Amino acid sequence: MTDHYYLYGERRELPQTAPYDAYFDLAGTAVVSIDMHEGHLSESPSCPCPAPRARAIVDQVDQMHARSRSLGVPVIHVRTGLRPSGRDDINGIPSAWRLGFAEYVGGIPNVDEHGIEGTEWNEFRTQVLPEDEIISTKKRLSAFYPTDLDFLLRQMRVHTVVLTGIMADCCILSSSFDASNLNYRVVVVRDCVAGTNDELEDAALKIISLNLGLVMDTDDLMGAWASRSPHGTRR
Secondary structure, eight states: OOOOEEETTTTEOOOHHHHHGGGGOOEEEEEEEEEEEEHHHOOTTTEEEEESGGGGGGHHHHHHHHHHTTTTTEEEEEEEOOOTSSSSTTTSSOOTTEEEHHTTTTTOGGGGGGBBBBSGSSSSSSSOOSSSSEOOOESSTTSSSSSHHHHHHTTOOOOEEEEEEOIIIIIIIIHHHHHHHTTTTTEEEEEEEESSSSHHHHHHHHHHOOOOOOEHHHHHHHHHHHHHHOOOOOO
């Protein structure tokens, strides 16, 4: 069975070469899921930063995470966590997206509540198991800034990060850049991310495929893990 990946939007056969094989070492891999919480996914009209396209991938993300855990690949959940004082954002130097993105979508009535730690909006929608790790200090777009994700990954001896979550053209793209710049191998799971719209999602995945890592569907990633790690366990 041949595994596939996406290069600039085109689905291709995955090369059977050492540089590509290095992406599929289970012993040094972790899944990092970004911002799959109620602040984006709630159906409430008070949702502070709605990402309605992402609601469609919740079940797929949960299934992908379950399949990863079954192979011994750890799952790390990252979410935005802003101080109630607002000093991390609206009462300090506000995030840039609060201007452009909010204007593009026609305004977000409850946007000031986005990411406030300890609120209902920071509850995860996706399944979190006791063995998973949680990072709740994301302040801006990247899962690495200013969190301890890099420290945690190095403690876990991880060299490949597999990204799921939202938004493809925002936090996934930014996290992919930071991961690559920190010398991690990056895999983005195409059917487990969602973007602002089809156009921006497609653009983000094309950028990632050319410059930052591999873009793959869940089944192809699982196939690549199985074919290169036949015992299906971490060493």
